Amino acid sequence: MKNVLQLQSISTWLPTASKPVIISGPCSAETEDQMITTAKQLAATGKVHALRAGIWKPRTRPGQYEGAGEEGLKWLAQAKKETGLPITTEVANAAHVNACLKAGVDILWIGARTTVNPFSVQEIADALKGVDIPVMVKNPINPDLELWIGGLERLNKAGITKLAAIHRGFSSFEKGPFRNAPMWDLGIELKTRIPDLDIICDPSHIAGNRELIAMISQKALDLDMAGVMIESHINPDAAWSDAKQQVTPAVLGKIVDSLVVRSVSSDNKTFKDTLSILRDQIDQLDDEIMQKLASRMKISEKIGQYKKENNVTILQVSRWEEIIQTRIKLGKAMGLNEEFTAELLKLIHQESIQIQTTVMNKVAERV
CATH class of the missing domain: 3.20.20.70 (Aldolase class I)
Structure with a gap:
């Protein structure tokens, strides 16, 4: 806003x-x-x-x-x-x-x-x-x-x-x-x-x-x-x-x-056309990322329901440590900054926990 x-x-x-x-x-x-x-x-x-x-x-x-x-x-x-x-x-x-x-x-x-x-x-x-x-x-x-x-x-x-x-x-x-x-x-x-x-x-x-x-x-x-x-x-x-x-x-x-002072835009047509193409690619990738994240959270919801049915805690420390170690290593191999990868994983994990918490504490509707 x-x-x-x-x-x-x-x-x-x-x-x-x-x-x-x-x-x-x-x-x-x-x-x-x-x-x-x-x-x-x-x-x-x-x-x-x-x-x-x-x-x-x-x-x-x-x-x-x-x-x-x-x-x-x-x-x-x-x-x-x-x-x-x-x-x-x-x-x-x-x-x-x-x-x-x-x-x-x-x-x-x-x-x-x-x-x-x-x-x-x-x-x-x-x-x-x-x-x-x-x-x-x-x-x-x-x-x-x-x-x-x-x-x-x-x-x-x-x-x-x-x-x-x-x-x-x-x-x-x-x-x-x-x-x-x-x-x-x-x-x-x-x-x-x-x-x-x-x-x-x-x-x-x-x-x-x-x-x-x-x-x-x-x-x-x-x-x-x-x-x-x-x-x-x-x-x-x-x-x-x-x-x-x-x-x-x-x-x-x-x-x-x-100090180098840069402009917020350029009148160069080649620059504008190339930038437009690259931004379209980013838009497409962002759409794919959002879809993948939504799919991931749907699976987190299913995991929460499965844990609830089997009376298992939401937080699994060993699993979280495994995710952090393997994903940061993978991200580094792909050229991603380690700190960025860690922060991104934390946000995803927090949302996953929130979703599972909602599922675990949901009161069954009376028929």
């Missing part, structure tokens, strides 16, 4: 920007010199369309650097004056909103820790009623698409039409190569639900490691995201917050230069 929002694309509120939109600046505004020097170096690359900096920093534990506060807004405004670039920062409550509007901030964003709280988002939306300013909404820290969409809806109902989403990844207990798991499928689903919504990727927070930023940025563009927001600092290793995920302005320029 698609969500209908009244939206204006990034091109209407960043008219000088081209795809990909590049937003960059330090994680935190630490000092006036650090902020303005970074801004000037970023502007000199000719790659950046807007400056970012954290003014209020929601830290996990007290004692960490929590931002310069309203004093930092003055530095951000001065950076705008000296570079001509629009400025953006994070807000978490109405007081932040009012301070930013007073300071002339061009674009606001709502952070992941705020998006997760509908009360906070509503407070920001109420503070913005009647104000024509762009707002970007980061995904909540937990993988909850409805919460993300809900934040966008609250702002839209308050009259904000210059809206964009920021995909910054999701917190997870599992340790992996990323600071925050990208879960690209949620970004894809958001775009599917709200096709007119521009999505900006935040590779810095997904990566947590500057070495991964270029790769993540390219992945985001390949998924047709509108641009990236990358943290940049004149001396990243000495940064007061998130040092490992920041890059110098010079490195930022190299990352942008390395």
Whole structure:
């Protein structure tokens, strides 16, 4: 089901920007010199369309650097004056909103820790009623698409039409190569639900490691995201917050230069004709897959009935282990990714168990 929002694309509120939109600046505004020097170096690359900096920093534990506060807004405004670039920062409550509007901030964003709280988002939306300013909404820290969409809806109902989403990844207990798991499928689903919504990727927070930023940025563009927001600092290793995920302005320029921007379509007739043929083949194969899955579930239903008649449990661990081992091995031999095969089998197994559970617990109709 698609969500209908009244939206204006990034091109209407960043008219000088081209795809990909590049937003960059330090994680935190630490000092006036650090902020303005970074801004000037970023502007000199000719790659950046807007400056970012954290003014209020929601830290996990007290004692960490929590931002310069309203004093930092003055530095951000001065950076705008000296570079001509629009400025953006994070807000978490109405007081932040009012301070930013007073300071002339061009674009606001709502952070992941705020998006997760509908009360906070509503407070920001109420503070913005009647104000024509762009707002970007980061995904909540937990993988909850409805919460993300809900934040966008609250702002839209308050009259904000210059809206964009920021995909910054999701917190997870599992340790992996990323600071925050990208879960690209949620970004894809958001775009599917709200096709007119521009999505900006935040590779810095997904990566947590500057070495991964270029790769993540390219992945985001390949998924047709509108641009990236990358943290940049004149001396990243000495940064007061998130040092490992920041890059110098010079490195930022190299990352942008390395990105390949692809079109969503092509006017080439041969391309269109070939793509149409290949898509027809996929459609046919999808039909066959759905038919095979339906046939498989019919057999699961029969198995459930047979188990019920013989008073046998639904779950057969040894059988499940056999399926996992043999099917993953078979899939690998056919060139399928092991993780994909395992996840697919889990979904099929869950549905099979659900069907057998329904059969096992069905009460016989009285004649």
